[in-house]
Amino acid sequence: MGIAERKIRQREEFRASILEAAWQQVLSDGWQSLSIRKIADAIEYSIPVIYNHFENKEAILLEFTKEGFQKLADTLQEVKDQHTVPAKQLEAMAYAYWDFAFDHNEYYQLMFGLGIPACDRVKQVTEMITATGIMISTIKEAIAQSNHPETDYFLKYHTYLSILHGLVSIQMIEKEGRPDPSKKMILQDAISGFIISITSK
Amino acid sequence: MGIAERKIRQREEFRASILEAAWQQVLSDGWQSLSIRKIADAIEYSIPVIYNHFENKEAILLEFTKEGFQKLADTLQEVKDQHTVPAKQLEAMAYAYWDFAFDHNEYYQLMFGLGIPACDRVKQVTEMITATGIMISTIKEAIAQSNHPETDYFLKYHTYLSILHGLVSIQMIEKEGRPDPSKKMILQDAISGFIISITSK
């Protein structure tokens, strides 16, 4: 009864070809322009066949999201295994995380929902400079009053903003609505470490 | 010649009514479902009139992005002015930033392009747990070997992931493509501070 097996094999191949066509689409034009119709066009089938393999477009995106997190997990595990001291592992994993994000930025954007239109938009918004300018000047002042006035203020500004945005966006991704007030402890933890890194050494 | 003035005043009012209708739409259903047609419907005008006041939909989003950054800047400035010591200012601004993000989460999501579909998706992806599980276990190990084994590992995990994601996403928002290799210094800076906060105190 090899006939049934051939059928499920063909189904899997078809499914894979859909994902492959979708991925090529994403590589050349990004997630925003990925469409069921273009996928159908690429694999030279009519539109509804795609719905025989995926419930909807979201299911396709879900597939890539899974793939992305699996790849990230593999990367982290591999890097972790190259070290024995946990502190060193955390450091190496951090660099691996960074590299993963930019080596596979299509995956990363999908996994963490980085809206690409926003990127183009933000560059036109001078008001952003107003907001970041306040942060920068404050950090400059903090550095000036510290024991290490030669510290790179721009580096510290990036660190400051990144910590804040990271905390907020991870929180927003994990659960919608206002976070539990206790979650401010994470903020407290991260920001106190940052401030110590400026004020003293 | 009050007639010309009245006209520009009416134009501004009209423009404001478009933004107001858009904002109500966003408040009730989010950015995803905001559409030109619904705005036109809400203000009881035909669709193309909106294009007399905004070049396209993107221009409307740009307007709100500006508004958001201006509000954030105002908030930060106000909070900063309540303190004199820069370190205290940075701390207070961090809390203000956090509150702003969740008090005006519609603004924040637009400003930093937090794709809302991604939020719902991530919750279904068990592979995420695989990846975060590796981070959590490593942090547990690092804490166990430290001088403060009672440290909250879950708190530290959140801090770790937030720092990483914050660094990456700010980088991706600011400029597309691979970041300058020197930008890894920001990562180094932030992550070394974090590791110190675990290993010693």
Add this chain to the structure above:
DNA sequence: GAATTTTTATTAACACCGTTAACAAAAGTA
């Protein structure tokens, strides 16, 4: 005040999108 120009608004359409019902063709089973 009437004629003309300019501004403003509307209808209708274009080109997309995700999704699905109705139906035809092919493939497997009896």
Add this chain to the structure above:
DNA sequence: TACTTTTGTTAACGGTGTTAATAAAAATTC
């Protein structure tokens, strides 16, 4: 060969941003 199941197609529904052609209103000029 006749029947059933799977697979594929066409055509449509309701939605999106955007725009050309055109009508209506308002302001300006004579």
